[in-house]
Amino acid sequence: MKKVRVAILGSGNIGTDLLIKVLRSPDLECAAFIGRNLASPGVEKARNLGVTVSADSIGYLEEHPDCCDLVFDATSASDHRAHAPVLRKLGMIAIDLTPAQVGVMCVPAVNVRDCLEQRNVNMVTCGGQASIPLAHAIAETQPSIDYLEVVSSIASRSAGPATRANLDEYIHTTELGLKAFGRCARSKAILNLNPAQPCIDMQTTIFAKVAEPRLDRLVAFLPGIVAKIQAYVPGYEVIVGPVLESGRIVVMVRVKGLGDYLPSYAGNLDIINCAAIAAAEEYARHGSRAGARG
Numbered sequence: 001m002k003k004v005r006v007a008i009l010g011s012g013n014i015g016t017d018l019l020i021k022v023l024r025s026p027d028l029e030c031a032a033f034i035g036r037n038l039a040s041p042g043v044e045k046a047r048n049l050g051v052t053v054s055a056d057s058i059g060y061l062e063e064h065p066d067c068c069d070l071v072f073d074a075t076s077a078s079d080h081r082a083h084a085p086v087l088r089k090l091g092m093i094a095i096d097l098t099p100a101q102v103g104v105m106c107v108p109a110v111n112v113r114d115c116l117e118q119r120n121v122n123m124v125t126c127g128g129q130a131s132i133p134l135a136h137a138i139a140e141t142q143p144s145i146d147y148l149e150v151v152s153s154i155a156s157r158s159a160g161p162a163t164r165a166n167l168d169e170y171i172h173t174t175e176l177g178l179k180a181f182g183r184c185a186r187s188k189a190i191l192n193l194n195p196a197q198p199c200i201d202m203q204t205t206i207f208a209k210v211a212e213p214r215l216d217r218l219v220a221f222l223p224g225i226v227a228k229i230q231a232y233v234p235g236y237e238v239i240v241g242p243v244l245e246s247g248r249i250v251v252m253v254r255v256k257g258l259g260d261y262l263p264s265y266a267g268n269l270d271i272i273n274c275a276a277i278a279a280a281e282e283y284a285r286h287g288s289r290a291g292a293r294g
Contacts, residue, residue, distance in 0.1 A: 010074030011035030011042030135182030202267030
């Protein structure tokens with residue numbers, strides 16, 4: 001099978017980690033790594049790996065419209081809102097790793113096949129990728145959910161400038177994802193940037209308030225959804241629960257990274273990047289039913 005040519009927009013922590021994962025993929029080929037500064041660490045690493053680089057941002061794709069079929073946008077929410085119409089005009093599939101809310105939300109363990117209909121998919125957030133499969137599992141096994149709350153903690157060193165600039169968008173997008181996949185009316189998302197040394201692993205806890213908790217159903221259902229996540233995020237594991245606490249269902253997960261760019265504590269990079277790779281590989285193997293250029 002011919003590899004799908006992809007470009008990466010954004011040369012920060014997320015984009016650079018994503019680059020290494022793309023180069024390892026049997027289904028993807030990196031045609032361009034694009035930032036805004038040729039002297040940035042990410043661009044320098046890509047150049048050393050033999051990848052075509054540019055500092056012309058979206059302008060590079062406008063000048064080279066045949067360079068790729070799919071673009072990973074690892075910039076910022078505001079940037080992706082500007083990029084999305086350009087990528088659509090160029091006929092390129094967009095996989096958005098920002099909390100821009102332009103495309104349909106994609107969580108591979110839950111709905112990746114449905115997303116093949118779309119030309120722009122949104123990978124929600126790192127906390128969303130960690131918690132939404134749990135919210136889905138709870139929704140599938142409980143009569144009704146009144147409220148979902150998710151608390152994620154990540155190492156400060158793993159949060160780059162774009163992540164910090166998008167904290168409001170992160171919260172709002174994660175909450176929308178919880179409502180949609182958890183089928184509940186109310187949700188809350190919290191993100192803690194922990195400065196502890198040594199750096200902590202990513203941890204995410206979901207709290208669910210349900211009228212009549214059926215823990216036995218969730219215990220039986222959860223291993224299947226966790227296995228689906230671990231197929232593309234090997235460092236994902238449940239470390240607490242599911243348990244009942246003060247009438248709430250509680251599940252806590254930890255995500256260890258592969259250490260491709262930042263050390264293994266940066267599970268927040270791994271979970272959203274591995275999810276994006278899983279979505280791109282699904283496009284590569286099965287094709288976009290919407291058509292990459294149509």
